[in-house]
Amino acid sequence: MFALADCNNFFVSCERVFRPDLEGRPVVVLSGNDGCVVSRSNEAKALGIPMGAPLYQIKELVDRERVVCFSSNFSLYGDLSDRVMSILRKHTSRFEQYSIDESFLNIDHVPAEQQKSYCEQLVRYIRVGVGIPVSIGIASSKTLAKVAAKYAKKYPGYHGVCEIRTEQQRVKALSDFEIGDVWGIGRKAKAKLTAAGITTALQFADQPAAFARKLLNKPGWLTWQELRGVDAIDITQLPMKQSVTTSRTFATALSDQSLLEQQIANFCAHCARQLRTQQSVAQQVYVYAHTSAFRTDIQQHYLSELVTLPVPTSGDRELIAYALAAFRRAYRPGVLYKKAGVVLMKIIPEAAVVPDLFEATDRDKEKRLQRALDQIDDRHGRRAIIYGSQLLSDERVYKTEHKSPLYTTDLRDIITIKA
């Protein structure tokens, strides 16, 4: 059996941990640049605020109903996520974190008839210990466990935990479940199934295998098996990420080359730092920038450059140099760039790098320098020391008007709160 643990309205719940006065009030968390709604409290959902709604489109509702808005604060969410996950990890026989707020657990060390009450205890423990509300679904496949978790979240009577254990429970749960809400069924698949007259998860599960395979290919076929109770989807994560991205939308479009270059350098350094924490190196750097797709009044432009590195690396200096050279080749003056990003690709373990005997760069020296820079950052805070090509202040290009303090990670913020 699998148990799926899912944090309720995670980002909003994180903000409320430090603002208990917001319990019972409509609260939303916004995406980068305070653009869209990415997390909603139950009260905000009840007001009809849809997921992904642009803030400016719901401004009137937000003002009238006094909805509390937060800019996203990922160091806070990451920190609280770690606390929740470490408790879950400690109390399970196998643990796979699936996202910042979800994980799949094996609880085979607990007898079947006690698994539900065991999970109820976990829910209570996390609620009291960390302050985050969690729902758990238990079933024989991950997709069914996700279905169960949705019921656990929806009906307070379940006390946060719902099981799909018997065939009757499976049929009942799926017959009430909209096909588009099934894990793995996205917009396209839903449209195809609806056109074929299928609207519930049970109708889909009751089709012959060939139907699923033909209409939705392999992914849909796996989902079909899972809905019938067969464990078919493996989410075991690779020890290393295969690509690392940093990208941002700017508050107002930029055409200034040096400002854009500073952003590219920042993105690059941010990606590279992640590589180093997993002891890996990248073989390719991809740089892109483009105009706003929502602007119909200007000519659209998409700039992109892919660079294959002569020697794989995770060093800031080298990666920034390649990324900037690539950007300069593709940059077009006068274009209003709304978003830009850097992707490090073809990632391999650092230990797998074959040294180039004839190379001029002293790699050992580069590594020592990078380690020293990272140590300074660790001791004095992120971006305590940066390359001259990086932009020091982000306020000129991004908007975060509603950001909460860094309660859990930054001492200065805590002192400010006390004051």
Add this chain to the structure above:
DNA sequence: TCTGGGGTCCTAGGACCC
């Protein structure tokens, strides 16, 4: 005027080889 960010997997089609 204002519309997020970071991933993975699958598939079709092209390049290339024998």
Add this chain to the structure above:
DNA sequence: TCTGGGGTCCTAGGACCC
């Protein structure tokens, strides 16, 4: 003028996830 068949590898793009 006629012009095979089968395999692998790589890549770009689509679909999906949170």
